[in-house]
Amino acid sequence: MAQQELEKPTGPLAGLRVIDLSINVLGPVATQILGDMGADIIKIEPPSGDQNRQNGPGKNPDMAVFYLIMNRNKRSVVLDLKQAECMEALLKLVETADVVVHSMRPSAAKRLGICYEKIRERNPKIIYAFAPGYRGDGPYKDMPAFDDVIQGESGLAAINRGLDGQPRYFPTVIVDKFCGYVLASSISMALLHRERTGEGQQVLVPMLETMLQFNLFEHLWEGALGSSNGEGLGYTRMFSTHRKPxxxxxxxxxxxxxxxxxxxxxxxxxxxxxxxxxxxxxxxxxxxxxxxxxxxxxxxxxxxxxxxxxxxxxxxxxxxxxxVRELNDLMKDEYLKETGFFQHVEHPTEGELVMTSIPVQFSASPGNVRYLPPNLGEHSLEILAEVGYSAETATRLSQSKTKKAGTASSTAAQPMPLAAAESPKQ
The missing domain is CATH 3.30.1540.10 (formyl-coa transferase, domain 3)
Structure with missing residues (x-):
């Protein structure tokens, strides 16, 4: 039984529908932000589910903490997009949507049949958004990208050197999370453009270039004065040995x-x-x-x-x-208690959960939580019924899986499965 909507959406994106084909961190962070702001997020998952369903401890299978933290305000549908019928069901949903978000490399999306050109054929006004590792017009456009790799390539690991002089990763998935915020913001800008012009478009947020700009806002320093030899970069105050708590x-x-x-x-x-x-x-x-x-x-x-x-x-x-507060101190912090930052909720299957509140405040259209993180495929029948499928057909589509190699359906080309096609981001 699918959990019911807790309350009606009140955020500024209420009434918009987002088809979320992303997994891992970057995409789910972006779509949760959009969901918190009122958008109807339809999370399309392969039969195996978003791999973060297995990342970390959990009370039940497929509901691990890494998944729970960034997948509220979403409804889950299982579709094996290697099957032609399931792909058609996805495209029917696309016809009803305002935004499509994925986290695949361009070539993988094309093989799977969900490149911008194909999606636009079914919905010319769609906002088609994704965040690969690199720009779409450069030689690296199809290279995979992990958070750690981009931390290194953007200079973040170098400026975070330890006392031993060795580069170090920030102890957080800073690239995926920041790029997720940029992706959500960019989607909102594209929606404003469509509101004004009626024109849909593709939105591409390259992880490397996004983090380079992020890092160089202050660290371009003397390089901003016209030098191109690489000297004089780095905001000197940031590197003082005394700059610390x-x-x-x-x-x-x-x-x-x-x-x-x-x-x-x-x-x-x-x-x-x-x-x-x-x-x-x-x-x-x-x-x-x-x-x-x-x-x-x-x-x-x-x-x-x-x-x-x-x-x-x-x-x-x-x-x-x-x-300075340790992570373990935050949930006992008096200010955070007073402002209700940590919220205790009762999940239909997972029992008591703790989640963070929505930090951004709108005086006229505040965001709200309408759905707690869904179980795998929890809303398949409900959502497929919205685009005309009978309960029997919806059940068959949501439970179907591609046959093993050698017996694959002849109606499917040979795209990569959704999880494998992803540009991996941890």
Whole structure:
């Protein structure tokens, strides 16, 4: 029995339908954002399901935590797209949709029969969006891309070097998540363009170039002045050995001053007002040249008091600050409790779950949670009925699987299965 919609959509994308062919992280992050904002997300899964259904602990098969975290506000349909009947069912759904999202490489999507040209034939106004590793007009357009690979190629791993000088990955799937946000944002822009012009289009978010721009917003530095020899890149303040959370008597605290007035408040707060007249620190240009020394002075002062004392002092001085918290501390944080960031919900099959609230606030059209993460194929019959299939036919389509090699249906070409066709992203 499919779970029922908890409430009607209230977000700014209410009334829009998205066909979600993505798996792993990047695509599901993007479509959950769209779903939180009111869009009807139809998650098309192969019979084996999104592979993240097996990633991490879980209470039941195919409902592991990595899947649960990024697949709310979606309805799940199982279709084996290697079968002609299932592909036709997908295309019928496309006719009712506003957006199609996938995370395959272009050649894989073409082999499977869901390239932009094919989808546009069934729905000329469709927004067709995907996020491969590289631009679609370059020589790498069909290369696979993992989050870790792009962290390396975009310079992120290099600027995150450890004390041993070795490049290190950020301990988060920063590429997939950030590109997922960009993909959701880009889809929304394309929908606005269609609203104004009636024109659908393809939206391609290349992971490498997206992260390069992300990384170089500040680190292009002197390179922005016309040099092309690779020298002078890197925002110097970011690489100060003193740029880190400051140790207090009982923990660590973070703070940042970015202009003359804020530095005046900081230096007064730490009891060093005489430094306001020091020519090394009185203006931004001089501070940048002497930032290591200034950070060192700040660190020495902060080490003399407890974190709570500094929180009070910096709050009174109106200085941006905050204590360092471990991941395990976040669910006990009083501010997050007060604002309801962590929400406890009762899932029909998984029991009590904890999920994060929707962070973006709209005064007139706030997002809301209408569906908890669906079981594999939970809404197959319901959704296929919406495009005219009988219960009997819908059941057969959602339960059908491609025959093993040697006995494959002659009606199917030889596309890659959905999971294998994906440009893998972890």
């Amino acid at each position: 400051y140790a207090t008597l009982d923990g660590h605290i973070c703070l940042l001053a970015v202009n003359d007035e804020q530095w005046r408040r900081v230096l007064k707060a730490i009891g060093r007002p005489e430094l306001l007249e020091d020519p090394r620190f009185c203006r931004m240009s001089e501070r940048m040249l002497n930032i290591n020394e200034l950070y060192g002075i700040l660190g020495e002062a902060i080490a003399t008091k407890c974190s709570a004392d500094w929180e009070k002092i910096f709050a009174e001085a109106d200085v941006p600050h905050g204590q």
